[in-house]
Amino acid sequence: MNRAIYLLIALTIFGALGVGISAQGDYADGTEISLLQWSHFVPRYDEWFDAYAAEWGEANGVGVSVDHVNFTELFSTLAAEIDAGDGHTIVEVLFSPASFIDGLHDLGDINAAAAEAHGERASTCQAASYLPVVDTYYAYTHGYVPDPGDYDIALWTEAGYPEGPKTWDDLLKGGRAIYESSGIPVGIGMSPELDSRMANRAAIWSFGGSVQDENENVVLNSEETIAAVKYLAQLQNEAMTDEVFGWTAASNNQGLIAGELSYILNSNSAYRSLQKIDEAAAANIGFTSALAGPAGAWASSHVWQIYVIPKYVEGDELAAAKQFILDHTANYSDATYYSELYNFPCYASAVPELDGWLEEDPWGSMPPNKFEVLKTVNDWSVHLGFPGVTNPAISQVFAESIIPNMTAKVALGELSAEEAVAQAHERVEEIFNEWRARGMVGGGDM
Amino acid sequence: MTRLALPAFPLDNRRFVGLLFLAPALLYILLLVGFPFLLAIAFGFSDVTVGNTDLNFVGLQNYLAVWENDIFRQVFETTIRFTLISQIFILIFANILAIIFTQDFTGKWFARFIFILPWATPVSLAMIGWLWMLDTKYSPIDYLLLQTGFLGPNGILSNNRNLFWLATPDLSQISVIFVQVWRMTPLATVILMAGLSSIPTDILDQAEVDGSRFMRTLLQIKLPLILPIMVIALLFSMITMFGDMTVVYVLTRGGPVDYTRVLGLYSFQVGIEGGNLAQGAAISLFAFPLLLAMAIFMLRTASRAEVQ
Known part of the structure; x- marks a missing residue:
């Protein structure tokens, strides 16, 4: 029509x-x-x-x-x-x-x-x-815009995961094996930029933690968040380089396109760019849905x-x-x-x-069903305030990069996961209280 | 003979002409500095957001909240540290370069032209250039170090292929300070050159006749004479840098963690990106008493040095 x-x-x-x-x-x-x-x-x-x-x-x-x-x-x-x-x-x-x-x-x-x-x-x-x-x-x-995992098919096939990692545990084991054998790291950012903010949240959600609950109460400081932060720090220490602490929003795209990252969380932008430069290299990029953790599989849009x-x-x-x-x-x-x-x-x-x-991708992907994994996207793609709504406090927490900074502190060995999460929780509470006082956030005593 | 009394012409009045000449600058300061400044103060004492700029007075609430925020205190300390360290290097380099550029040598004008470029280039454009130079993965500096054996397997500096200039706590801070020094030194140099050029030649001639050598002339005649101008150069540079957010906004966005986050950037992130305009204004205003005290102290120092 x-x-x-x-x-x-x-x-x-x-x-x-x-x-x-x-x-x-x-x-x-x-x-x-x-x-x-x-x-x-x-x-x-x-x-x-x-x-x-x-x-x-x-x-x-x-x-x-x-x-x-x-x-x-x-x-x-x-x-x-x-x-x-x-x-x-x-x-x-x-x-x-x-x-x-x-x-x-x-x-x-x-x-x-x-x-x-x-x-x-x-x-x-x-x-x-x-x-x-x-x-x-x-x-x-x-x-x-969906934010699936983008992975290097050849590297992950060699590591025993021909369809890419399905879980965060797969990402650690497979990503570490690839890094050790080829020197090519995983690319989950821990920098004050957009993609890092979303990737870190995806891990926290999948481990059962979150910034707020469905009633807009701050629940960041939980065993689940601490477990996710410990996991991310381990992933950084064993399967990534320090570059992830200084990334811009374009860094993971550039790394994947250059064949220097084995896995990133991104939209189809990096892949589409590669498709226009080198079709064969683009054919080597596969997509995964949200990685599963102990509490489910969630990724931010x-x-x-x-x-x-x-x-x-x-x-x-x-x-x-x-x-x-x-x-x-x-x-x-x-x-x-x-x-x-x-x-x-x-x-x-x-x-x-x-x-x-x-x-069958109308824009010529090889194989044509490369994006088929996105048919389930509405089952796992969530928003920044998940499981509550995205309120002004959630936006400010996002703008201040509190979550990736929290994980970076642990990965850099500056704080324990417990300390970093408690510190971040305190700042998040302050932000929520300020917006709640304006009547723009629920929860609390309201 | 009686002189005819001519009608008063406004431009004959020195006071009026003085005010007329000052008017554009005053208007500029009032509209583009004074008004936004007063607005920021008003915002800081209210609960405005990006969606609602009705001024509801909340007293010192924002300032107290900001002061209790651990991130703010770290950001404040980082801003002061970056500014002070940068100024030391700017002062040293500006003095050396001003002395060089006031000497006679072939190609002086071209050298001056090249040297002023960092100041003349739009800061955002220059920072994009530095972002590329210091890229975590594709830095040309890293490439050169790799080719010369400083990086890579058994490298002198690191076994990695990259130094991660903007990703490690130490190097990211050094990088930001370096770029600020690169950007601010030309202005300080030009101001100092003007100062050096204004030293009466008879004083320098007398020193030469008396057998004063280069270092003695520099330390006992030139530097004391240009001290007031040096203080002004320092003041300009400090205030510009204290309020700057462009360098870190482009290079690091405050990372890694909060190591390079400065007041201007944090104010923007909280006030505009986070929507909490009142608190963003309060954050930016914390710098004001400090800058005011610094400006008064430095201007008085300059004034005293001039009198002596």
């Missing part, structure tokens, strides 16, 4: 729902919306999106402009625009903007409309846009594509923005396709072709 038909279906559905959102062509003359979003990792996605946005604008009689910036600038720009009371109509951020909630429109209506139209949403998306303590949808999450509308947006501009967001979801097949399967849909039903694409 071409995108015009999708657009037509979407508009019909949302018009019939009568959710208070303006129908096509209802906007006053001169209505304009502007979007700010990241320069997508896949340039092809931006090309598609810009053309789609222009086409949508033409069909709806709305002027649409799109600005792309580096993802690190999104939060600071959103903060500045909210403070100034003027700026873009829609801003797309990649991590939960829960701390911006007072400056954002409640998007409960379009979340409800999308649920009505597309059914069940991935839990990782729900938790990155809804704050239960104030019962508000401060955002609309349209997509997320890599990023989330989250739309917010600041409160300074009003009238027809607001109505058009909401319609744009819903129509974009209705066209998510294109979004997933042109992102080279980087963007996964929050609403699986919006991309009925996805399972087929995972069985």
Whole structure:
């Protein structure tokens, strides 16, 4: 089906729902919306999106402009625009903007409309846009990016794991054997950067620990977290080099592409880059689902594509923005396709072709079913606040890199796991108490 | 003969002209320094977040919370340590280079041009260059050391193929201090060169006639005479570095662990990335009393040296 038909279906559905959102062509003359979003990792996605946005604008009689910036600038720009009371109509951020909630429109209506139209949403998306303590949808999450394990097939086959490691224990045993025999280390970051923050959480969750419980109480200091931190320190000492303490977000990509890391946790970005450089080397990269630990198999989603509308947006501009967001979801097949399967849909039903694409990659992977492991992604891909929601305190804990710094201290031999976890717990409690006092985090005495 | 009284022309009034000339600088300071500074103070005493900048007064709550935060205390100590160590090296190198660049030699202008580049290059661009130079895996410095037998199996420095410049506690701190010295030395040098050039030549001629040798002229005439300017150069450099976050933001993001995290970066991480704008403002303002005391002390020192 071409995108015009999708657009037509979407508009019909949302018009019939009568959710208070303006129908096509209802906007006053001169209505304009502007979007700010990241320069997508896949340039092809931006090309598609810009053309789609222009086409949508033409069909709806709305002027649409799109600005792309580096993802690190999104939060600071959103903060500045909210403070100034003027700026873009829609801003797309990649991590939960829960701390911006007072400056954002409640998007409960379009979340409800999308649920009505597309059914069940991935839990990782729900938790990155809804704050239960104030019962508000401060955002609309349209997509997320899986964070599977990427492994060197030849190295892991030689180590006795032809399908890559399945558990954290496999990672330690196989990764250590590979490091000892070839000098090629495992690549789980322990640095103050995005990928390290998520990889360390994955291990903690899989060992049964977490920063908070489902009721937003801090539970970091637990036997399970301590066991996970001890494990990570052992993994670093026996299967990795010190480079992981100084990594940037691109370091694990670079290492895998250069054939100098045996296993990393990442989106498909490193693989797609390699595919464009060296197809044979790319064929040697395999993917695993979340590694299992004593308490389960969990991994953080890599990023989330989250739309917010600041409160300074009003009238027809607001109505058009909401319609744009819903129509974009209705066209998510294109979004997933042109992102080279980087963007996964929050609403699986919006991309009925996805399972087929995972069985036969439309972007030429060898073997074609390389991404088949991602068919189960919704069973193991969670969000930063898991098992609670991603609230402002969780975002600040993330921003301060408390978790990777905690594990790095143990791996460097500066503190015992018990001391490092207790120290981190204390700081996390402080952060939670501050946000709780503002009424933006549940749990505690509330 | 009676002189005709001309109508008063505003530009004849020295006081008015003085104010007129000062106006752009005053306006700049008020709008781009004064206003944000006052806003930061207001934020520090409130509970603002990135999503809500309504000023609800909470007293000293943020400052007390920040002071009780162990990470902050480490960050504060790191900032002071980095600044002081860097200044020692900047002062030494700037003095040596200022003396060299005020001598006559072939290619002096080109050498000066090359030397000023670190200061003239946009800091973020320069840091991306250093990020590559000090990369944990693909550092060209490591490559040279590897090729010359300093790294690698049986290497003189390490058996590893890399030194992990930005990943080990010691080397990451040394790297950050080195890059700050590289970046700040040109400015201090230019200021000192201006000072050296302003020394009256008759004093230097007299010293030469009296048989004063290079070191004696330097230590007993030149350095005492440029001391006030040296203090100003130091003050500029210290304040710039104390508030800087770009170098560590690009190179290490404060890591490994918290070894290179400085006040500016921590304030940004808490206030903007973490959304806790009030506490981010409080963190940044902790530097203010210290910088103010330093500035007063150094300016008074400079003033006294000038009088003597």
